[in-house]
Amino acid sequence: MISYNGNLTQNTDISIHQNRAFLYGDAVFETFKTLDGRVLFAEDHYFRLMASMRILRMEIPMHFTMEYMEKKVLELTDELNISASARARLTFFRKPGGFYLPTDNNAEFVITADTLPDAIYSFTDSEYEVDLFKDFYVTKQLLSTLKNTNKAVQITGSIYANENGLNNCLLLNDEKNVTEALNGNLFMVTGNKLVTPPVSDGCLNGIMRKQILALARKTEGLEVEERSVSPFELQKADELFITNVIKGIQPVTRYRKKEYANATASALLKKLNAQIRLGGLI
Incomplete structure (x- = not known):
């Protein structure tokens, strides 16, 4: 069962x-965690989705409010x-027509869902090794910051990680600085x-990333x-950590020879879970 343009259907x-998402990667998406009948961080997801659609010149359906998104x-x-x-996961894609140049900027959406094993965010200190992925780079541009379906770097990086017995890889931008992991943002603690x-x-x-930055800025002694x-x-x-x-937060246990x-x-x-339990989502 899925939701297609707000209607529950099998097909x-x-x-x-x-389909332009299949032909050209002409789509954006959001991945949500729901908990006890709530969509966590719904407002942040909604505004990022709306911003992504505007950047890609997609027409946003007038009825697609944050409340409608949560409801569906x-x-x-x-x-x-x-x-x-x-x-x-909610995916918006432009309607069929055209080649690189669309003939219709109106968009449709599909929502899919499956069960998560853990309700709240759980902490694990099991071995988690990463290394750099240097075959391809992330470009320093606005499109790189969006959740779109052009994920060739992440896909090839995931294959590389699997072939080399790694749990994840860290991506570099075109200035050779570390940007993120394959499936999340990277944080580094020094002192x-x-x-x-x-x-x-x-x-x-x-x-x-936004939630952790907000929590960290309220933590005494942490710059x-x-x-x-x-x-x-x-x-x-x-x-x-990623x-x-x-997942919430995934600690890295090893990078090369460093533990x-x-x-x-x-x-x-712990602070994140406390905020969620209290309903005080950032």
């Missing part, structure tokens, strides 16, 4: 050979009998400083910086 009848996501999870927590690459360096404008990160700095850091809305602690990551995750 969209979308013609793949005409939860309508699907209810229909699928997902009571605790779900991963839901009392928490550093993450700025969005202007080409990293995803992550929803969980927060958004600045470019050189690969050489990684081995000098005390902690590395964030996204599905990392996780005290800051653990403390921030």
Whole structure:
């Protein structure tokens, strides 16, 4: 069961050979975590989605409000009998027509959902090794910050990680600075400083990135910086961790020969779960 343009259905009848998301990657998406009948960080997801559609010159349906978006996501999870927590994905794609130049800027959407094993964000200190992916680079431009369906760098990077026994890879931009991981934003802790690459360096404008930055700025004794990160700095850091809305915070235990602690990551995750339980979403 899926939701197609707000209607629950088993089959969209979308013609793949005409679909612009399939032909050109002409689509944007949001991945949500739902919890106990709520879409977490719904406002941030909604405004990022709207901004992405405007940047790509898609026409936003007039009825597609934040309340409508939440309603349709939860309508699907209810229909699928997902009571605790779900991963839901909403994808907007332009209507068929044209080649690179569309003939219709109006957009349609599909929502899918499946059950998540953990309701709240859980912390794991199991081995998690990363390395740099240097075959391809992320460009320092606005399009790199969007959740669009052009993910060739992340796909080839994931294959590289799998072939080399890694849990993840870190991506570089065209100035050879570290931007993010394959599936989330990167944070580095050195002493009392928490550093993450700025969005202007080409990293995803992550929803969980925003939550962690807000929590960190309220943490006494922790200095927060958004600045470019050189690969050489990684081995000098005390902690590395990766964030996204599905996992929350994933500590990195090893990069090359360096092993990392996780005290800051653990403390921030506890604060994140406390905010969610209280309903005080950032």
